[in-house]
Amino acid sequence: MSALSCDDLHVTYPGGVQALRGVSLRVSEGETVALVGESGSGKTTLLKCFNRMVRPSGGRVEVDRTSVDAVAVEGLRRSIGYVQQDGGLLPHWSVRENIELVPWLLDWPRERRVARSRELLELVGLDPASFADRRPSALSGGQRQRVAFARALAADPRVLLLDEPFGALDPVLRTELQDEVARWQRDLHKTTLLVTHDMAEALRLGDRVVVLRDGAVQQQASAAELRAAPANGYVRALLRASGSVA
Amino acid sequence: MSTRIVLVVLLLAAPVAAQDAPTVVVGSKNFSESRLLAEIFAQTLEAGGAFRVDRRFNLAGTSVCFRALRNGSIDVYPEYTGTGLVTLLGEPATGTESEVLAKVRRIFRDRWDLRWLAPLGFENAYEVAVRRAVAEERDLRTIADLAARGDDLRYAFGYEFQQRRDGLVGLRAVYGLDPQRLVGMQQTLKYAAAGDGEVDVIDVYTTDGLILVHDLLVLDDPRAVFPPYSAAPLVHGPTLDAHPRLGIRLQRLSDVLDEDSMRALNRRVEVDGEPIERVAAEFLEQLGVVTGAEAAAASAAAGDGGRERNVFDVLVDERGALLQRTLEHLGLVFGALSLSILVAVPLGLVLERQAGRAETVIRGVGILQTIPSIALLAFMIPLLGVGAPPAIAALFLYGLYPIVRNTFTGVRDAGPAAAQSATALGMTPRQVLVHVKLPLAVPVILAGIRTAAVICVGTATLAAFIGAGGLGEPIVAGLQLDDAAIILSGALPAAVLALLVDGLLALVEWSLRPRV
Numbered sequence: 001m002s003a004l005s006c007d008d009l010h011v012t013y014p015g016g017v018q019a020l021r022g023v024s025l026r027v028s029e030g031e032t033v034a035l036v037g038e039s040g041s042g043k044t045t046l047l048k049c050f051n052r053m054v055r056p057s058g059g060r061v062e063v064d065r066t067s068v069d070a071v072a073v074e075g076l077r078r079s080i081g082y083v084q085q086d087g088g089l090l091p092h093w094s095v096r097e098n099i100e101l102v103p104w105l106l107d108w109p110r111e112r113r114v115a116r117s118r119e120l121l122e123l124v125g126l127d128p129a130s131f132a133d134r135r136p137s138a139l140s141g142g143q144r145q146r147v148a149f150a151r152a153l154a155a156d157p158r159v160l161l162l163d164e165p166f167g168a169l170d171p172v173l174r175t176e177l178q179d180e181v182a183r184w185q186r187d188l189h190k191t192t193l194l195v196t197h198d199m200a201e202a203l204r205l206g207d208r209v210v211v212l213r214d215g216a217v218q219q220q221a222s223a224a225e226l227r228a229a230p231a232n233g234y235v236r237a238l239l240r241a242s243g244s245v246a
Numbered sequence: 247m248s249t250r251i252v253l254v255v256l257l258l259a260a261p262v263a264a265q266d267a268p269t270v271v272v273g274s275k276n277f278s279e280s281r282l283l284a285e286i287f288a289q290t291l292e293a294g295g296a297f298r299v300d301r302r303f304n305l306a307g308t309s310v311c312f313r314a315l316r317n318g319s320i321d322v323y324p325e326y327t328g329t330g331l332v333t334l335l336g337e338p339a340t341g342t343e344s345e346v347l348a349k350v351r352r353i354f355r356d357r358w359d360l361r362w363l364a365p366l367g368f369e370n371a372y373e374v375a376v377r378r379a380v381a382e383e384r385d386l387r388t389i390a391d392l393a394a395r396g397d398d399l400r401y402a403f404g405y406e407f408q409q410r411r412d413g414l415v416g417l418r419a420v421y422g423l424d425p426q427r428l429v430g431m432q433q434t435l436k437y438a439a440a441g442d443g444e445v446d447v448i449d450v451y452t453t454d455g456l457i458l459v460h461d462l463l464v465l466d467d468p469r470a471v472f473p474p475y476s477a478a479p480l481v482h483g484p485t486l487d488a489h490p491r492l493g494i495r496l497q498r499l500s501d502v503l504d505e506d507s508m509r510a511l512n513r514r515v516e517v518d519g520e521p522i523e524r525v526a527a528e529f530l531e532q533l534g535v536v537t538g539a540e541a542a543a544a545s546a547a548a549g550d551g552g553r554e555r556n557v558f559d560v561l562v563d564e565r566g567a568l569l570q571r572t573l574e575h576l577g578l579v580f581g582a583l584s585l586s587i588l589v590a591v592p593l594g595l596v597l598e599r600q601a602g603r604a605e606t607v608i609r610g611v612g613i614l615q616t617i618p619s620i621a622l623l624a625f626m627i628p629l630l631g632v633g634a635p636p637a638i639a640a641l642f643l644y645g646l647y648p649i650v651r652n653t654f655t656g657v658r659d660a661g662p663a664a665a666q667s668a669t670a671l672g673m674t675p676r677q678v679l680v681h682v683k684l685p686l687a688v689p690v691i692l693a694g695i696r697t698a699a700v701i702c703v704g705t706a707t708l709a710a711f712i713g714a715g716g717l718g719e720p721i722v723a724g725l726q727l728d729d730a731a732i733i734l735s736g737a738l739p740a741a742v743l744a745l746l747v748d749g750l751l752a753l754v755e756w757s758l759r760p761r762v
Contacts, residue, residue, distance in 0.1 A: 053670055078672030088667025092685050092760035102671050137762050151671070161670075 002026040002065070003159060003191040004050055009059035011045050011215075019045040020056070021215040029158075032185060032192040034206030036199055036238065042215040043195045047161050050193065051080050063159060078102050081152030081190070085164040087144040089136040095121070095147050096132040102155040120150035123184065142173040149181070153188070160192040166201065178204060199242035203227070211235050267298050268489055273311050273320035273632065274303040276711065276722055277433050278515045278522070279370065279453060279508070283324035285526040287479060289544055290495055293536045297492065302632050302713030304722045307406050308333055310624055310632075310712060316358055319631030320713075321485040322496070326370060327362070328475035330354065332412040339412050339473035343369070346474050359483030363493060364500035365476035368453060368508045372412060372472045375450045375462040377440055388466040392447065393421040399446040401425040402436045407449040414449075416471040432725055434516065453505055455513025477503075498535055519729065523547060560720075560735040568720070572739055574634075575716035578706045579747065581638045583699055586645030590698075591691065593646075594653025595679065604654055611650055614643045619708045627712060637709035637716075644705055645698040652694025656687035685760045692755040696748055703744040707736065717743070 004027040011020040019042045027033045035043040048054040049061050052073050061068045068076055089098045097104075099117040108116070121128040124146040136144055145165060152160055165181075166174040182205055185192065196202050202209045203223040211218040211226075211234070219231035230236040270291060274284030281303045291297040302320050305311045312334055314320045330350040331337050341349065347365065354360040376386055376396070384395050392399075407413040408430060417423040425447070431439060434456070436448040441460040450457055450464065452475075457464065479496045486493050503511075511529060514520045527541035536544070561568065590611075597604035614622075622643065626636030660683040668682050669675075710718030717736040724732030 048670075051670055053666075074672045074674055076672075077670055082667065082670040084663065084667055084670070086663050088663040088670075090664045090668065090682055091661060091762040101668070101673075105672050105677070135762055148667075 002062075003029045003031075004063055004193060005065075006046075006049060006061045007059055009046070009049060009061065010057050011042070011049065011054060012057045019054075019215050020049075022059075023212070023215070023217055025210060025217070025220070027191055027193060029191055030189040031207045032194060032205060034194045034196060034202035034209045035212060036196055036202040036209055037212035037218075038197060040214075041212040043197075043212050044163055045215075046212065047163055047193055047195045050159070051077050051082060051161060074105075078105055078155065079157055079159070081157040081160040083145070083148045083152045083160070083162045083165040085167040087136070087148040087168075089144060089147060089151070091136055094133050094135060095126075095139070096128075098136065098147060099150045099154050101151055102157075106155055108155075116154060117150070120153055121147075123153070124150045125180065126150075141169055142177060145169065145177060149184070153184075153190075158191055160190045162192060162194045164195055164197070167197075174201075181205065199238045203242075211238065267295055269298040269300055270321040270485065270489070270492060271300045271302055271319065271632075273305050273314055273323035273713065275308065275311055275323070276304045276306055277451075279451065279512050280324055282511060282515055282522045282526060283366070283477060285522045286499065286530060287322060287324065287496060289523075289526050289530050289540070290499060290535050291492065293495075293530075293540060296495065297489075304710055304719065305632060305713055306620055306624065306711030310627060313624075313627045314632040314713075315360060315480060315482055317628060317631055318482050318484065319627065319633070320482070322479050322481045322492070324366075324477055325362075325480040326475035326477050327365070328371065328412060328473035330362070330480070331473055332416075333410055336411070339416065339471060341473065343474040343476055347476060347478075354480070355483070361481045361483055361486055361493075363479040363481060363496050365478040366499055366503045366508075367501035368477060368503045368505045369475050370451050370453045370477055370505075370508065371475045372407065372410075373450050373452055373467070374417070374447060374465045375440075375457060376447050376465060377443065378461050378463045380446045381463040381465075386463070386465060388468050389417060389421050389423065389471070390468060392465060393417075393423040396447065397424050398426050400444070401428040401447045402431040402439055402445040403428060403449045404433055404436070405430045412472055420469050420471050434725065453508040453512055455509055455511075455516045458509075458513070459517055477508075498533075502533055521545075555731050557731045557734040557738065560731045561738070564720070564735060568717075568735060568739060571715060571717050571719055571736070572743065574714070575703070575706055575718075575740065575743060578634060578637055578641060578709055578714060578716055579699065579702045579743075581634070582641030582706075583645055583695070583702055585638070585642040586649055586698055586702075587695060589642075590646045590649035590694075591653050594650045594691075595657060595684075597650070597654050598657045598679075598683075599675070601658070608647075608651055608654060611647045615647045619644070619705050620711060623708060623712050632713040634709075634714045636712055637706070637714035641702050641706055641709070645702055648694045648697040648701070649691070650694075652697075653687070653691045656690030656694075657683045660684075660686035660690075688758050688760060689755060692751065692758065696751045696755070699747045699751055700744050703740060703747055707740055 005025065007024045009020050009023045012018050023046055035046060037043045045054055049056055050063060052068050096117045099120055100113040103113045103116055118128045121131055126143060126146055139147065166177055169177060178201060194205055206223060208220060208222055209226050210220040213234055219226065219235050227239065230239055272284050272288045274280040284303055288299040288301055292299050305314060308329055311323050315323060327346045327350050331346050332339050335353055347362065351362045354362060374389055374392065380399065386392050386396060403414055437456040437460050439445045440448050440462060511525055514525050515522055524545035527536065527544035530536040531538055531541035555563065597607055622640045623636060626639050630636040630639055665678050665682050668678050706716050707718035707721055709716050710722045717740040720732050720736030724736065
């Protein structure tokens with residue numbers, strides 16, 4: 001059963017740049033798929049087609065077997081968790097208000113929102129008593145990304161879209177947060193699309209890895225298959241650059 | 247018993263009658279003779295409580311007064327027949343005094359329903375004057391002499407004079423006068439400049455008291471470029487029809503002033519620095535138009551117009567009037583700025599959603615900024631008359647650009663990462679605007695409002711030119727009297743006001759700034 005799917009997806013940006021050229025992809029319920037490629041490969045564009053932040057010029061995109069065009073766009077987006085590279089927290093809102101963003105949009109009663117944000121702060125390892133009322137500017141980069149994850153999870157979405165969520169972190173912090181996200185994923189089983197330029201991260205977190213180059217899929221396979229049999233020289237080069245093969 | 251009741255009724259009725267007296271608006275141009283004559287009109291009308299007078303003095307020049315009179319924003323102002331003939335009708339400067347009067351009377355009545363009442367008796371023509379030393383050195387007696395031997399002298403002419411056919415335009419055409427070094431200068435400043443030997447040739451009015459003071463020689467005009475200029479009340483026709491008593495009253499001023507007596511009155515204002523209210527009141531008391539008590543009241547209201555005051559004396563002496571001016575000024579600024587904010591902030595927000603059209607619209611608003619203030623104020627008169635409304639409208643237009651520009655840019659550039667994530671998590675565009683972009687753009691928007699406010703406080707001083715009051719009043723009056731203390735008594739409070747308004751808005755900005 002695929003929770004996310006797209007068929008023969010084409011995206012052309014104004015100015016004629018072809019970001020995607022006929023991409024097809026299926027993500028099963030609870031599966032984590034890593035989209036990997038260099039910048040300009042189209043991986044973020046592909047991710048954004050699933051919450052309609054990008055409109056394709058051709059092809060079909062489905063979430064939960066329903067076309068994304070068949071539902072109201074805000075409703076679609078509120079049902080999908082989203083984390084971007086720099087966190088994108090609202091700087092003038094407290095940590096708690098940021099986490100409660102989607103529940104607030106969904107008109108949850110206040111007590112339920114407060115309970116939920118407390119629960120999520122604990123999940124991402126931040127003490128609610130100390131962090132709930134801080135502004136994002138009073139957090140470290142790693143803490144901000146934790147809050148961004150908590151915000152993405154707030155309304156318990158079935159799908160998570162993660163766009164380079166560790167991209168702005170230094171290597172030690174990145175590894176630490178990757179481990180935690182892997183742990184949350186084992187508990188929560190969210191259907192997840194993860195965009196990264198780092199093949200090691202993709203192999204580590206992805207049940208499956210999809211390699212994109214110039215808007216076209218080079219290979220999609222499990223981490224083990226990819227390591228064992230890179231489809232072409234480009235995939236092999238990515239593996240080698242990340243130190244994932246000798 | 248019944249007598250007593252009648253007395254009580256009369257006592258009660260007297261002030262009621264005064265309150266019921268019709269109000270007429272008296273205007274003047276922005277030089278002292280015009281203001282003095284307008285004050286004489288005003289006190290004549292007020293005598294015995296016949297009329298209540300709203301004074302709109304210091305309007306910026308002939309065309310502003312004339313337009314205000316045509317649309318009924320003012321009811322009467324002192325005008326000169328020659329100006330009516332040449333400047334307002336565009337006719338050649340020919341004819342005797344009575345021919346010119348007959349002609350302007352007929353055409354003004356037919357064309358605009360404006361009535362020339364009986365002339366006051368003196369003529370006040372434009373003339374050209376030269377420093378006596380220069381005139382003797384070059385043997386200059388007429389304007390023809392000046393054209394022949396004086397093109398290289400230093401000229402200072404009023405701005406209006408330079409544009410008038412009965413001014414420099416006519417002098418060029420008729421005498422071939424071609425000044426090589428010409429600067430534009432305000433009336434009283436010209437006299438000061440000539441007195442100091444900074445300039446040699448200036449335009450003057452026959453009745454200026456300052457001609458005597460600065461030892462100038464008035465040149466003859468053998469080829470009659472300057473027509474006869476009899477001063478007379480020019481009245482809005484419908485007002486005269488509604489209140490014939492206005493005409494009867496002003497008729498009492500017929501032929502009461504000759505050139506010498508007018509020059510003497512002007513001298514008291516321009517040279518001795520006496521307030522126009524007192525000069526007018528004493529003149530009218532001698533004439534028997536106002537009672538001694540009325541004259542004393544008018545003079546007392548004017549205060550002591552002594553000449554030797556520094557700016558601090560003026561600030562202290564005139565503190566009541568200055569407070570009034572400051573409140574008027576604040577009213578203009580507050581009214582205009584509120585309107586600017588109400589229009590420009592929503593406009594900036596709308597444009598942010600229509601990025602394609604935004605630059606075009608904002609540039610269009612920016613072009614308003616390039617219209618000179620006086621011109622913009624003058625454009626407003628046919629639409630809104632004189633007084634506060636046109637001033638507020640003009641200041642409102644000047645306030646738009648900084649606010650719309652900062653609102654648009656501020657919102658467009660506010661929190662791009664936050665706006666993207668908020669959108670991706672399901673905020674509607676409206677919610678993104680209200681909850682994310684607008685709060686983050688507040689400091690930039692308020693910076694625009696502060697810019698507009700400071701510009702507005704400064705520009706509002708020009709509102710005095712269209713009778714809107716404010717701190718520009720003492721500035722304009724001081725310019726006419728060439729009295730730096732009076733100018734500063736308006737300019738200093740205006741500067742302080744600008745700082746205060748800016749500081750106040752800084753506090754507002756601080757309190758509204760998003761806590762991040």
